[in-house]
Amino acid sequence: MAQSTAQERNLRPSADATRERILAAALDLFSERSFEGATTREIAARAGVTQPLLNYHFKTKDELWRAAVDGLFDELDAALTARQEGLRGVDDLTVARLLIREFVHFSATHPQLHRIITQECKNDSPRMDWLVERHIRRNYDAVTAIFERLVAAGHVPNIPAPHLYYILTGAGPTMFVLAPECRRLAGIDPEAPEVVDAHADAVIELIFGHRAEERT
């Protein structure tokens, strides 16, 4: 690991870039077509490489899936952490509103996240176990802790935190998860920035807007 010599730097870039292209293609296809529905040949084709190369960089299809999902959650964590960094000392209610807005924006720009969660977490399965214990539980604990404080302070209706969690993770991303349907059904493009903003406004209004005197 200490070996990042100049020689290697000259050789590695294209290999690393290939790896990244494979991961990006895998994430898109796994999220759109499900684990079984996405074929390694199609992932390879989208990445512009041959199929056996996937088995060189990632031993199995399953390992490729896990690497792609790890990258996605890294991005989510980075986005939420960055959002919180600039908010030390700010009140709970404002922080929560901004975090929800950030979450809705992330869901719009990375619909793969909830596409993959809904695919894998409908069943008890090894991939579900892995997803929950490695990535989801941490976020669940953080979100429910915040909601419990907001309920105690009267900023949010008195609803048990698990329900608020599933309401938020359902209401926030669904329009973007189903973006192709939404375009056809409603004639709206959920990728348009003003639509994303309107959706964040709507979710925030419904969660926090229950008492007129609290609106700013």
Added chain:
Amino acid sequence: MAQSTAQERNLRPSADATRERILAAALDLFSERSFEGATTREIAARAGVTQPLLNYHFKTKDELWRAAVDGLFDELDAALTARQEGLRGVDDLTVARLLIREFVHFSATHPQLHRIITQECKNDSPRMDWLVERHIRRNYDAVTAIFERLVAAGHVPNIPAPHLYYILTGAGPTMFVLAPECRRLAGIDPEAPEVVDAHADAVIELIFGHRAEERT
């Protein structure tokens, strides 16, 4: 079609029952494992028949999928229609609350509905086209029409109807779509009647509870 003679009645029952068992097995497996992930062999096994029998009753896997989905939407439409029947002349707000409660209950007892919608409507595909035009659009039009009246009457915050639609269809079913995850993550069983009721309460509170004076 006019031929439902006694002879046929004596022969048909077991065949019809087999067909129904195949459809039920197909619905469960398609919704849990996705269209590609569900194998016809596994569907046959769950229905207690051999795999080629599926091709006898339904020409192709795709036709089996469509028949299973048709049955599911028939149940949804029946549940919502039955709920509305007894409410002629009742005010919009009360009707809407009761319909949302019915929808949440249906989502809890039939999580297959939104499992299949989220699987198929992430992509532009023939199955998505079929689903939208045959089943979803009618419900979308009805739901958005109701929301528009509720917004105009001030019963619901001023949020565009398409956003309210995706918030409702996200917030309502997600806990039940992800029931296995929810059990593991929150230690809650979303199939328990009191949990279903609590979730319906929560969704209704967030959508309609924004003005204290309107609560009954």
Added chain:
DNA sequence: GTCTATAATTAGATAGAC
């Protein structure tokens, strides 16, 4: 590190007996 060729498995669908 990336390719071509191919092995091993499994999928959906068909043929034909009963």
Added chain:
DNA sequence: GTCTATCTAATTATAGAC
């Protein structure tokens, strides 16, 4: 109407050249 046997195609993974 349901079964057994089997065909064809497609899948993931491996072997080995470059």
